[in-house]
Amino acid sequence: MHRIVRKNQLAADVVQLEVEAPLIARKRRAGQFVIVHLNEEAERIPLTIADSDPARGTLTLIIQGVGKSTKQLNRLQAGDVIRDILGPLGKPTHIQPNSQVVCIGGGIGAAVVYPIVRAFRESSSQVISIIGARTKSLLILEDEIRALSEQTIVTTDDGSYGMSGFVTDALKRILSNGKVVDEVIAIGPVPMMRAVCKVTREAGVKTVVSLNPIMVDGTGMCGGCRVMVGGKMQFVCVDGPEFDGHEVDFDELTARLKSYTQFEKESLERYENLCGVHCGLPA
Amino acid sequence: MAKKIGSKTKTPMPCQEARPRARNFSEVALGYSVEMAVAEANRCIECKNRPCIAGCPVEIDIPGFIKAVAENRFVDAAHILKSKNSLPAICGRVCPQEEQCEKVCTLGVKFEPVGVGRVERFVADWARENLADETPQKQPPNGKRVAVVGSGPAGLTVAGDLIQMGYQVTIFEALHKAGGVLVYGIPEFRLPKSIVQNEIDYLLHMGVELQTNVVIGKSLTLDELLSEEGFDAVFIGTGAGLPSFMKIPGINLIGVYSANEYLTRSNLMKAYRFPEYDTPLIRAKNVAVVGGGNTAMDSVRTALRLGADHAYLIYRRSRNEMPARHEEIEHAEEEGVQFHLLTNPVEIFGNERGGVRGMRCQRMELGEPDDSGRRRPVPVPGSEFEVEVDTVVMAVGQGANPVLTSTAPNLKTNKWGNIVADPETCATSIPGVFAGGDIVSGGATVILAMGAGRKAARSIHAYLSDPERSSQTEIQEAVMQG
Numbered sequence: 001m002h003r004i005v006r007k008n009q010l011a012a013d014v015v016q017l018e019v020e021a022p023l024i025a026r027k028r029r030a031g032q033f034v035i036v037h038l039n040e041e042a043e044r045i046p047l048t049i050a051d052s053d054p055a056r057g058t059l060t061l062i063i064q065g066v067g068k069s070t071k072q073l074n075r076l077q078a079g080d081v082i083r084d085i086l087g088p089l090g091k092p093t094h095i096q097p098n099s100q101v102v103c104i105g106g107g108i109g110a111a112v113v114y115p116i117v118r119a120f121r122e123s124s125s126q127v128i129s130i131i132g133a134r135t136k137s138l139l140i141l142e143d144e145i146r147a148l149s150e151q152t153i154v155t156t157d158d159g160s161y162g163m164s165g166f167v168t169d170a171l172k173r174i175l176s177n178g179k180v181v182d183e184v185i186a187i188g189p190v191p192m193m194r195a196v197c198k199v200t201r202e203a204g205v206k207t208v209v210s211l212n213p214i215m216v217d218g219t220g221m222c223g224g225c226r227v228m229v230g231g232k233m234q235f236v237c238v239d240g241p242e243f244d245g246h247e248v249d250f251d252e253l254t255a256r257l258k259s260y261t262q263f264e265k266e267s268l269e270r271y272e273n274l275c276g277v278h279c280g281l282p283a
Numbered sequence: 284m285a286k287k288i289g290s291k292t293k294t295p296m297p298c299q300e301a302r303p304r305a306r307n308f309s310e311v312a313l314g315y316s317v318e319m320a321v322a323e324a325n326r327c328i329e330c331k332n333r334p335c336i337a338g339c340p341v342e343i344d345i346p347g348f349i350k351a352v353a354e355n356r357f358v359d360a361a362h363i364l365k366s367k368n369s370l371p372a373i374c375g376r377v378c379p380q381e382e383q384c385e386k387v388c389t390l391g392v393k394f395e396p397v398g399v400g401r402v403e404r405f406v407a408d409w410a411r412e413n414l415a416d417e418t419p420q421k422q423p424p425n426g427k428r429v430a431v432v433g434s435g436p437a438g439l440t441v442a443g444d445l446i447q448m449g450y451q452v453t454i455f456e457a458l459h460k461a462g463g464v465l466v467y468g469i470p471e472f473r474l475p476k477s478i479v480q481n482e483i484d485y486l487l488h489m490g491v492e493l494q495t496n497v498v499i500g501k502s503l504t505l506d507e508l509l510s511e512e513g514f515d516a517v518f519i520g521t522g523a524g525l526p527s528f529m530k531i532p533g534i535n536l537i538g539v540y541s542a543n544e545y546l547t548r549s550n551l552m553k554a555y556r557f558p559e560y561d562t563p564l565i566r567a568k569n570v571a572v573v574g575g576g577n578t579a580m581d582s583v584r585t586a587l588r589l590g591a592d593h594a595y596l597i598y599r600r601s602r603n604e605m606p607a608r609h610e611e612i613e614h615a616e617e618e619g620v621q622f623h624l625l626t627n628p629v630e631i632f633g634n635e636r637g638g639v640r641g642m643r644c645q646r647m648e649l650g651e652p653d654d655s656g657r658r659r660p661v662p663v664p665g666s667e668f669e670v671e672v673d674t675v676v677m678a679v680g681q682g683a684n685p686v687l688t689s690t691a692p693n694l695k696t697n698k699w700g701n702i703v704a705d706p707e708t709c710a711t712s713i714p715g716v717f718a719g720g721d722i723v724s725g726g727a728t729v730i731l732a733m734g735a736g737r738k739a740a741r742s743i744h745a746y747l748s749d750p751e752r753s754s755q756t757e758i759q760e761a762v763m764q765g
Contacts, residue, residue: 068561216547
């Protein structure tokens with residue numbers, strides 16, 4: 001049992017939970033994730049670890065309420081408990097010291113990028129961060145990322161804040177300025193990662209993406225999270241979650257993420273009907 | 284003196300009717316009544332050489348407990364059985380008896396062998412209902428601590444044996460529920476989860492500590508178990524690993540599952556009770572399961588129970604080569620599973636939504652024997668045909684799981700990634716670390732994992748009782764030279 005010690009609403013439908021998990025808090029490194037299983041009937045879902053506090057024995061999880069499972073997690077309050085948290089899973093991010101990197105976080109992806117920005121910063125690397133959102137109210141972790149980055153560019157699709165446009169527009173501007181970039185880390189929705197990879201492939205810049213496919217056990221047993229990378233089958237839970245973005249088969253990943261669309265819809269509708277009109281709304 | 288021969292055939296096992304059971308998840312075989320068990324036990328001719336004992340991987344005194352049942356002494360039968368087998372209710376249901384004790388039964392030379400598994404199941408179930416209040420016997424605590432990694436059949440056996448010898452035992456399980464393959468893999472209709480839970484509760488009652496959601500190699504490393512965590516010895520029984528997928532076009536379409544995933548969703552996550560339970564599983568009309576082992580049988584029979592109109596079993600060799608238990612093959616046929624033997628998939632076709640639409644297969648014929656001694660299947664030219672399916676389940680074996688071994692550089696593995704362990708002692712290349720079950724042998728059976736667990740417990744005891752650890756050094760050297 002893992003008690004929630006703190007809850008913050010970061011944006012509409014996005015909450016930050018600080019939960020007790022002392023063993024994982026001590027071990028986890030940037031880029032790793034946990035499997036969360038809320039209760040007996042719940043799904044097991046992978047969530048990136050945004051932060052941890054080994055002294056307090058807690059993890060920070062940032063969750064966007066999309067389907068039943070995530071909305072249900074987002075309705076939890078401080079003092080509530082999560083039945084199972086397993087981790088830290090996956091390989092940590094490879095942090096090259098003294099390098100110049102661009103870290104891109106799109107939407108909820110900013111939560112995944114944040115600990116990576118910090119790890120690069122702590123290894124004397126220079127980080128330019130780009131964080132993007134559809135609109136200003138959905139932007140998360142701007143101050144936190146800004147505090148760790150040499151330069152931070154914010155983009156919104158609708159121009160409501162920062163630079164108007166996509167993260168790729170900001171990236172193109174950096175690359176065309178002749179800035180030396182050793183590596184780009186791009187984490188966000190699949191179309192965003194794919195678009196970033198298209199830009200960096202043309203520019204010849206190494207690009208790492210972090211994938212979030214459907215998982216069950218998260219320990220290399222079920223094979224549900226398989227993706228093709230460079231023509232080879234890889235299991236995201238044990239071989240990833242980070243891969244060379246220029247080698248990932250994004251088409252297949254996109255298709256497989258839709259495996260259960262119908263079920264997800266049914267499950268969410270049932271949940272919202274069962275728990276009334278307030279379901280899924282920020283508490 | 285051998286007894287006279289009675290019935291030439293086994294007392295039939297009462298089962299749920301094939302048609303209704305193919306649509307429910309309740310147990311298929313219902314178990315012997317007292318009269319049936321006594322009658323079957325009386326078929327044993329009490330032969331002098333007792334070959335069945337050597338046929339059993341955990342050396343149960345089979346003639347002993349059978350005789351006790353024949354004489355209505357069920358308490359004695361339970362004690363004899365449990366003294367060698369800590370999980371008899373499970374073994375009675377899932378052991379491949381026809382390959383073990385029953386294969387060598389003297390009665391079986393001319394007639395059907397004694398139904399050892401069925402009587403074993405009867406005794407275990409009887410004991411569960413009638414001897415529940417028995418206090419387990421235990422040696423006084425010896426102050427030594429052993430970590431068991433994985434709570435499948437190997438780990439549970441090691442834990443059960445060592446706790447009785449006076450060790451303090453902690454089991455670390457990566458999933459949220461203990462039991463390993465007994466819980467995520469074998470379906471309810473073949474092994475009710477309440478029976479597995481009962482066996483686990485028994486170990487906890489004996490004093491075994493269980494920590495779920497701890498994955499060794501990530502949450503804690505093997506080194507940490509032996510240093511900071513202060514364990515005197517470790518047993519690794521992490522079991523099945525990465526599932527294998529055929530290298531054919533369409534293998535990543537929506538609706539192509541590994542058997543591990545298909546079964547885990549259904550058994551552990553209870554997808555068959557969606558939407559009451561949140562985990563989904565595609566409810567297909569036509570399901571093809573590829574493979575010929577118990578996992579394939581479990582998957583194809585699960586497909587029927589999830590509502591498939593047609594469930595096909597696609598296997599590249601013939602029926603004789605199928606590794607599954609005979610009873611499972613028979614049950615699958617009775618339930619309406621359609622067998623395509625000597626058949627191999629070559630391509631899976633998708634629809635516009637990325638789902639499965641069909642599969643192209645080719646006929647095979649048996650050629651010369653291969654390394655496994657079985658005749659190698661070879662494609663018949665021009666024999667390709669298509670089947671209309673919307674879900675495909677791959678039950679074609681698995682590789683070794685890398686999570687623990689990748690963070691334990693001194694632990695020797697073979698070229699497939701399986702842990703190298705001495706077959707007699709289960710000792711690995713690291714002093715005080717023992718391993719057994721599928722992570723050593725590759726995919727095998729519950730009882731073989733239990734057999735390894737029994738040996739490991741014995742040698743952990745020997746290792747921790749010998750202050751010089753002298754015998755260990757030689758074994759370690761042998762393992763290292765491998």
